[in-house]
Amino acid sequence: MDATTRRRWAIAGLTGPAYLWLALTVFLPLSAMFYFSFLTAAPIGGRVAAFTLEHYIAFFTKSVYWFNARRSLELGIHVTLACILIGYPAALVLAKQISGRWREALFLLIILPFWSNALVRTFSWTMVLRGDGLIGRMINPLLPAGWEFDLLFTYPAIVIGLVHAYLPYAILTIYISLQAIDDSFIEAARSLGASRLKAFRRITLPLSIPGVLAGIFLIFVPVIGSFMEPRILGGKNAIMLGPIIENQFVTAFNWPLGSALSFIMLGIVLLVLAIASPVVRRHLSVG
Amino acid sequence: MTANPGRWIGRTYLGLVLVFLYLPIAIMILMAFNRSALYELPFTFDTVWFEALAKNDRLLTASFNSVVIAAINAVIATTIGTLAALGLARYSFRGRRLLQLLLFPPITIPWLIIGTSMLVFFFWTGIGRGLHAILLGHVALSLPYVIVVVGARLASFGAQLEEAAATLGATPWQILRRVTAPILAPGIMAASLFAFAVSFDQFVISYFLAAPGTSTLPVEIYTSIRKGFTPEINAISSIIILVSMGLMMLVVRHFRFGGER
Amino acid sequence: MSRVEIAHLCKRYDSVTALDDVSIAFEDGEFFGLLGPSGSGKTTLLRALAGFVIPDSGTIRFDGQRVENVPVHRREIGMVFQNYALFPHLTVNENIAFGLSVRGRPRAETAKRVDAMLALVRLEGLGERKPRQLSGGQQQRVALARALVTDPKILLLDEPLGALDRRLRQEMQVELREIQRSTGITAVFVTHDQEEALTLSDRIAIIDRGRLIQIGPPRDVYERPATIFAAQFLGDTNLFQGIPDGESLKLSGGQVLRTAGPNAGAVVVRPEKIGVYPADATPTTDNRLDGEILQAIFSGASVTYRVRVPALGETPLLAFLQNQAGDVLAPGARVSLAWSAAHTVPVAS
Numbered sequence: 001m002d003a004t005t006r007r008r009w010a011i012a013g014l015t016g017p018a019y020l021w022l023a024l025t026v027f028l029p030l031s032a033m034f035y036f037s038f039l040t041a042a043p044i045g046g047r048v049a050a051f052t053l054e055h056y057i058a059f060f061t062k063s064v065y066w067f068n069a070r071r072s073l074e075l076g077i078h079v080t081l082a083c084i085l086i087g088y089p090a091a092l093v094l095a096k097q098i099s100g101r102w103r104e105a106l107f108l109l110i111i112l113p114f115w116s117n118a119l120v121r122t123f124s125w126t127m128v129l130r131g132d133g134l135i136g137r138m139i140n141p142l143l144p145a146g147w148e149f150d151l152l153f154t155y156p157a158i159v160i161g162l163v164h165a166y167l168p169y170a171i172l173t174i175y176i177s178l179q180a181i182d183d184s185f186i187e188a189a190r191s192l193g194a195s196r197l198k199a200f201r202r203i204t205l206p207l208s209i210p211g212v213l214a215g216i217f218l219i220f221v222p223v224i225g226s227f228m229e230p231r232i233l234g235g236k237n238a239i240m241l242g243p244i245i246e247n248q249f250v251t252a253f254n255w256p257l258g259s260a261l262s263f264i265m266l267g268i269v270l271l272v273l274a275i276a277s278p279v280v281r282r283h284l285s286v287g
Numbered sequence: 288m289t290a291n292p293g294r295w296i297g298r299t300y301l302g303l304v305l306v307f308l309y310l311p312i313a314i315m316i317l318m319a320f321n322r323s324a325l326y327e328l329p330f331t332f333d334t335v336w337f338e339a340l341a342k343n344d345r346l347l348t349a350s351f352n353s354v355v356i357a358a359i360n361a362v363i364a365t366t367i368g369t370l371a372a373l374g375l376a377r378y379s380f381r382g383r384r385l386l387q388l389l390l391f392p393p394i395t396i397p398w399l400i401i402g403t404s405m406l407v408f409f410f411w412t413g414i415g416r417g418l419h420a421i422l423l424g425h426v427a428l429s430l431p432y433v434i435v436v437v438g439a440r441l442a443s444f445g446a447q448l449e450e451a452a453a454t455l456g457a458t459p460w461q462i463l464r465r466v467t468a469p470i471l472a473p474g475i476m477a478a479s480l481f482a483f484a485v486s487f488d489q490f491v492i493s494y495f496l497a498a499p500g501t502s503t504l505p506v507e508i509y510t511s512i513r514k515g516f517t518p519e520i521n522a523i524s525s526i527i528i529l530v531s532m533g534l535m536m537l538v539v540r541h542f543r544f545g546g547e548r
Numbered sequence: 549m550s551r552v553e554i555a556h557l558c559k560r561y562d563s564v565t566a567l568d569d570v571s572i573a574f575e576d577g578e579f580f581g582l583l584g585p586s587g588s589g590k591t592t593l594l595r596a597l598a599g600f601v602i603p604d605s606g607t608i609r610f611d612g613q614r615v616e617n618v619p620v621h622r623r624e625i626g627m628v629f630q631n632y633a634l635f636p637h638l639t640v641n642e643n644i645a646f647g648l649s650v651r652g653r654p655r656a657e658t659a660k661r662v663d664a665m666l667a668l669v670r671l672e673g674l675g676e677r678k679p680r681q682l683s684g685g686q687q688q689r690v691a692l693a694r695a696l697v698t699d700p701k702i703l704l705l706d707e708p709l710g711a712l713d714r715r716l717r718q719e720m721q722v723e724l725r726e727i728q729r730s731t732g733i734t735a736v737f738v739t740h741d742q743e744e745a746l747t748l749s750d751r752i753a754i755i756d757r758g759r760l761i762q763i764g765p766p767r768d769v770y771e772r773p774a775t776i777f778a779a780q781f782l783g784d785t786n787l788f789q790g791i792p793d794g795e796s797l798k799l800s801g802g803q804v805l806r807t808a809g810p811n812a813g814a815v816v817v818r819p820e821k822i823g824v825y826p827a828d829a830t831p832t833t834d835n836r837l838d839g840e841i842l843q844a845i846f847s848g849a850s851v852t853y854r855v856r857v858p859a860l861g862e863t864p865l866l867a868f869l870q871n872q873a874g875d876v877l878a879p880g881a882r883v884s885l886a887w888s889a890a891h892t893v894p895v896a897s
Binding site for chain 2: 598621634698704
Binding site: 007010011013014015017018019021022024025026027028029030032033036042043044086089090092093094097098106108109110111112113115116117118119120121123124125126127128135164167168171217218221222224225226227228231232242245246249250255258259262263265266269 | 293294297298300301304305307308309310311312314315318367368370371373374375378380386389392393395396397398399400401403404405406407408409410411423424426427430434459484487488490491494495505508509512513520521524527528531532535536539
């Protein structure tokens, strides 16, 4: 066997198993689901199905789906925005004001909850937000009449839960890009006459955009596709695309419809991201 | 450099963020040790719920399933993931970029869609639902993380060491055993802990692929919550969160020391 | 020690030609330098000898046997990498012993050879240290010892002294040469530093864009460069172009230079061959041009003059002089430049 062939076999042997696994469990299934979305019924158990676009059309004609999609988009935007707005200052402080071992320790502390069990984390919020929970019991007696602290099963609860889940992501990506900005850039700007604020606006901010964009991308997508947090924290208020899709698969058993809605969701996400990135980039660049 | 008030504002802000991040977890753990089942104050320390947990067969079986699946997942994902990382890092070939890009979909596409598509495909092809299906799914989700973690470690010491070993007469197998593996070891450890954590905490995929009757811990917790809260869930949740955070600390420390060299 | 020959080696990467019909027969026991700018293909050539690069066509022979398809670990080569590539998890002893241990040699024999090697590179006593505890120069010697311990057919060195500072580099150059001479092994090294190539090599090959430009002993290549590129890459030079006329070159301003042989319109003169005299002096040399000093660069033992000479237009003429007299001519001074025909070397373009 000559060297080139040997090399080919080595490459195939090394990368083969992993990518075959991915093909079997991710790429083929996605294709299968795409295929399903065009069928009248799931071709399982001997049922014969015909090609149809009715599920995709249903999305555009039935107002309930539009409504849900809009709600999901709103949720995505609210959560992403909150994460970036809260996370940016935190990342800034961490990157610029704190140094040494404290920085590492704090960084670890921030990332840790992110890596804990998402379900359990969400569940823990139910205990904080409910009216008869710890906080509720402490605050309610102090609130004026007519006001009540009971956030469970409301839209704000969903937002809070999701922001809590994804805030570390935002801090992480923004921190990484801020860290890469050499202090000497700021010093150079100040020596040229820029005030602290100006230096931030014209040097730091534009250079940190990749981190912000990465954060947006990493947060927006999962939030749109979430169903567990809305269900647990929103209860009946969880009128969003995620829970509806889950419904199709688990309760209603209308898999073709669920498939179509899934790909529509994917399409929406990609569309929004494609539109958003140049806008964000332009807006935050030198100006 | 920064004016004094600026410093304090910054640190206070960071502190508030941390409080926000840890508040619910702290409360949950607190409540797990509270005797009252309904959040009544005052707080009385009691381990009664942990004892009840020990008798809750459903939760215990689910925990067992989770641990076993996570362990098997760690072994499989680390093995084939490390091989793939080696292939991608040490060889340049047409299509390498494509393969690297293909690692993105499993982690960037919403898990809801990945889970449902797996459900569809597995049912259609007869693989069906159950613990085996869950394992298939978990490995797929762990693979990108393993490949990235191990790949980063491989990149840090470059192909030169392996080339040097080859010039000294070591066969590819000897190189793997005597040079690559020892130096890669910390990265592999970190990756396998990562894989374990990813699987153990995984909910969405497990939810769709679980067969009625058998499930993993997160799924079991979810169904219990939907049915009605029992304080044992509090107890097991506290345990889980402490375990997974502890695991992550291990990963970071290990990786840190491994990366130093 | 063995005969190593490469013949008509070609290698392309997509649209880039890394090696273009390169043929070299390495002499047994010589220290051979591959010199060229970045991207010239010299490293590709070295790695082809090692087996990391598989040529598209052409042959590589060790002792007459073709080795293009022999995998790296069976070629019996020794290689020193630019960053030494010492195994960080093994001690110095284990690093050096590696080549023997993967071949299954018995412990006792291995230990003896390792000790002998440590003595050869003058690192006795440091055997139990880890690489990160050694200085750059020491690491380099370990890398060398490791490569030599298996008695390889050929020693390959990839910019071996690149990572060292100037003084250390000069010391190592001498040591490297001595070690190579005492073991008698054929060594091929790659460098972009022409001074290093001149100092260390028995023979040099200049490579540019995959092609072999010139090959020969350092003195030959330096004094009689084959092309303009060779002349300009290896040291500084002054290039004169004009109309050939037998063994003369007619310059644009009317002056005529006597050349060392028939030329094709281009000749080069090395700066150290040019004498600088006051303008009214009349040295009796073959070639003489008048000029005005633009800049005098004093570097202690020598002086470099940049002189404006009409025949060269905008490009200043360079002249190196030893600082014998201790005085330096000032900018603006009018001078006469003189050199012999023998040093006016015709080159191909």
